[in-house]
Amino acid sequence: MSLLYVIMGLMVGGWGARVPEIRERVGAGEASWGLANSVSAVGDVVALGLVVVLVGRVNARRMSLVGAMGVVLSAPFLGFAPTLSAVVAALLGWYSCAQLMATPMGAQAVEVQRRYGRPLLASFNACFSIAVFAGAGLGAGAAAIGLRPGIQFAVTGAVLGVLLLITGRWLPGEPPPPARRGTRRTRIRDRLTPQLRLIALLSFLSGFVMSVSTQWSALYVADEARAGAALGGACYAVMSVAGVLALLAGDRLTARVDRRVLLRGTSLLAAGGLALAIVAGTPVAAMAGLTVFAIGIAGTSPIIDGFAAQQPNVTATEGISVSEAGQMPGFFISPALIGALAGTVGLKYALILPVLTLTGTALLAARLKATPGSVYSDGASTSGR
Structure with missing residues (x-):
């Protein structure tokens, strides 16, 4: 199961490390490159819609295997793409495969933790984050020795593809919940129970805040805290490490x-850390606040997905598909909204919005309901221990 998270992380990290070289090769400016990535993200939306339709018709194992093989096979096209239009086409395919893989992958992780009788979602997410670091390191090393991105992606993909073929049969499927045994699936509109609508909203808020962390943290330290680009990049690296450490401790908590x-x-911790960064008068205090912010938001998505996967009368894949559908608009809206606010009132005041978002998450969390028979400690049984 961990291999799926490693595949996703290695390819994401490798791509991120080679973006400057690929952008320069195809002659794309900042505006055209940003537009190309926005257009390519349509693949995420289309693939998520496909997943929502396929849930209940196609086994989670089959979907994740097809998506994972698509990720490793499409990656070399990104590296070899000779023009910006070719990059867009390759990204469309890559994003689509990644989304087809992501939703059932989360459901399979829930099934694994059910079999082991203890929380594991945060650890699987930590595997992804560590793999992103490793992929970025491989990309930087390959660039340093002059290895073309396409060759790097092809070699990495070949190794991962072979490992996937060897271990794929060990991946768990997804049994239907007892209340629905004998039926194939729940209609899409029937999945939107009050609890899953709440979970979708929480996922939206989570996606919004995580996008803020990715897009604006380094810029805030570099510009608003007047620390410079080097310390801005260093702050983001420290935040990433802190997030991984928080995930590694998350399952025990x-x-x-x-x-x-x-x-x-964790939401209030993150809100407090970001508030400290906003009011901080020194670069060190701003970096400390953003590190606390990163620790707080690290485990948000696994907790929300855990609730989504254990709702009554829906399968884990159905529940997580609703959570994913809620989270995606948050990722898309956040850069444009924070950017517009920053252009109007400044980035410092624009970041008050995610502080309020995190506070709202903390308030809404009280309305979540525990699921009887889960592996968690919120008043539920812990069978399997």
Whole structure:
């Protein structure tokens, strides 16, 4: 199961490290490159719609395997693409395969933790984050020795593809919940129960805040805190490491603390860290606040997905597909909205919005309901221990 998260992370990290070289090769400016990535993100939306339709018709194992093989096979086309239009086409395919892989992958992770009888979602997310670091390191090393991006992606993809073929049969499927045994699937509109609508909203807020972390943290330290580009980049690296460490500790916390309390606490911790960065008068204080912010938001998505995957009368894949559908608009809206606010009132005041978003998440978390028979500690049984 961890291999799926590693595949996703290695390819994302490798792509991120080679973006400057690829952009320069195809002659794209900042505006055209940003537009190309926005257009390519349409593949995410289309693939998520396809996943929503396929859930209940196609086994989670089959979807994740097809998506993962698509990710490793399409990556070399990104590296060899000779023009910007070719890059857009390759990104469309790559994003589509990644989304086809992501939703069932989360459901399979839930099934693995059910079999082991203890929380594991945060650890799987940590595998992804560590793999992103490794992929970025491989990309930087390949660039340093003059290896073309296409060759790097082809070699990495070949190794990962072989490992996937060897281990794919060990991936778990997804049994239907007992209340629905004998039926194939729940209609799409029937999946939107009050709890799943709440989870979709929480996922939207989570995606919004995570996008803020990715897009604006380094810029805030570099420009608003007047620390310069080098310290801005260093801050983002420290935040990334802090997020991984928080994920590695997340499963132990989830096993011992009510998930609603944990979601409220981590959201308020993140809000406090970001507020400190906003009011900080020095670069060091701003970096410290943003590091606390990164620790707080690291485990948000696994907690929300854990609730989504364990709703009554829907399968894990159905629940997570609703969560993914809620999260995606948050990622898309965040850069444009924060950018517009920053252009009007300045980035410092624009970042008050994610502080309010995190506070709202903490308030809404109290309305989540525990799921009987789960592997968590929020008043539920812990069978399998």
